[in-house]
Amino acid sequence: MIKNDLFLRALKGESVERPPVWMMRQAGRYLPEFMEIKKKYDFFTRCQTPELASEITVQPIRRYGMDAAILFSDILVVPQAMNIEVQMKTNFGPYLPNPIRSQKEVDKVIVPNVEDSLDYVMQAIKATKEKLNDEVPLIGFAGSPWTILCYCVQGQGSKTFDMAKAFCFTDPKAAHHLLQKITDTTIAYLKAKVRAGVNAVQVFDSWGGMLSPIDYQEFSWQYIQQIIDALKDEIPVIVFGKGCWFALKEMARSGASALGVDWTCSAENARYLTGGNITLQGNFDPARLLSPPDEIKRMVTQMINAFGKDRYIVNLGHGILPNVPVENAKAFIDAVKEWPQNRPI
Template sequence: MSSVLKNDLFLRALKGESVTRPPVWMMRQAGRYLPEFIKIREQYDFFTRCQTPELASEITVQPIRRFGMDAAILFSDILVVPQAMGIPFEMKPGVGPWLENPIRTPQDVERVIIPDVESSLKYVMDAIRMTNEKLQGEIPLIGFAGSPWTIFCYCVQGQGSKNFDQAKAFCFTHPKAAHALLQKITNTTIAYLKAKVAAGVHAVQLFDSWGGMLSPEDYTEFSWQYLQQIVTALKTDTPVIVFGKGCWFALDTMAKSGASALGVDWTCAPGLARKFSGGQITLQGNFDPSRLLSPPETIRKMVHEMIRAFGKDRYIVNLGHGILPNIPVSHAGAFIQAVKEYAE
């Protein structure tokens, strides 16, 4: 598909090709820091925005119109997957993800379904097609999903948490049921991402937001083996980016997975990320999102230093996690512009 894109810098970086400058996009770029997004948010609740293709596609292209990133990421949420599995998440104002009756017993796990994603998540596929129409072949579109472990955390905890103690307790007291739920999420996610590729996304990213909550041994058992299944199932269809927050200890394993790129958070220095990942795979990251509160001139200087530290090839400039809601729009612009003007 890359041949029809006017700007395929992002896809070339994923392939490891040499580029004049690295591509740039920002996690959560379609969202809460943009005044045009806030206008839509005032009219429609969160999941209405996700489930209405006209709204999701409009939100996806808003930051592209404003800043001209090298890739768009579909506006959606990782929780649309458990919703399709019959786990009725809502987004509670002031709380975030909320599940009235969390999964707490093996019997609860048995009730979870593996849905037909083509029908239950049709609105996502429609949003992809609509977004590509709006992008008109300018840049690639990224689809995403949460890692099975991260989805599992919300399903068992029932809401966000500093330590996901209930989720971990379930793994350690009901390992068989925990693995059964993780496998159901994995199977659904594979079908979901394959459908997204068929609908027109050019790459997919897996977000393991809570992988860093686990010890390296438990990470292997409860998170990585399921991520590996997804990478294996998708890698011949599309480039796959794996982003595990706080998972620097797994970069060497991830680099051998068949993924095209690995996301790195801001707590791991570029040189160490290259070393841990073996130096042959494309890396993505890892500007501290809070650093976008620095003056624009500082942002520019730090972005150029970051590119030099990672090297311009096999590198995608991004934040080390999602952009914060309180970032001035001009500072986000300074971040993107700094990459575009980069010259060795």
């Protein structure tokens, strides 16, 4: 039994005394204790070593006491398991030396046995659950099929993912074949995470906003819907689509337990577009964590008042930035925990 079940109750739409809080990318790069581990081990060693991944996962919980932990990992472990080489280059980011740009290359991509190829993730979940000792829930995650395709085809990060889009628009048959392989792998992966012990899952559609609303339906949303359909009866599913406010209405009918919102969509619009009957998560601008702590607390209080305490999970509108001072992250978490006292009468 999870001792602090605030996050799980909010996902169910239950009335809560205050909204729960966690931060995307909370396990990692802004914490000095994480930087000590980073000095000793490269990125994928950290992901692939259960003891390291579990330690990194619980570091922010020890320091700040968020209402949920999210497993330290990366969305690109999925293509690695699919026989696609992924490197993480220092001061560059992800790099795929053999990008996929033809049907012939798609044919070589495998749908793996995730229990074998991603067993290290399952072991990290089990180690993390032991460390958490049922204090707070653990979130598992995956990238959306479209977001994974972006990296697989582009070969690296991009401001436009022009090559990924060109592949979809010039060879849609091959693109859909690749998207389906990623979807099948992702469903198996998330189901394995559920068996390993996670309490909720989140799908990150980080690059969904690169697509027009019509193209989003074809190349992203239909595959996310498959993931929701496969998991929603087993575990709460959160969907976060950055820049995807235009799809919130359809997302709200999907069977997901909650929807993430980025900072470009107001609380009022998010509630309106989703019909007001689904839990929303977000949407503090990560760069605003560079504001003075008192300003952060004031803005977080405003944000909670705008969304309302129920059917709401306090979070950022994307991942925390590496240069955020630890006291500013603390101000963000503390503002939520102190919210009833801060609430204007």
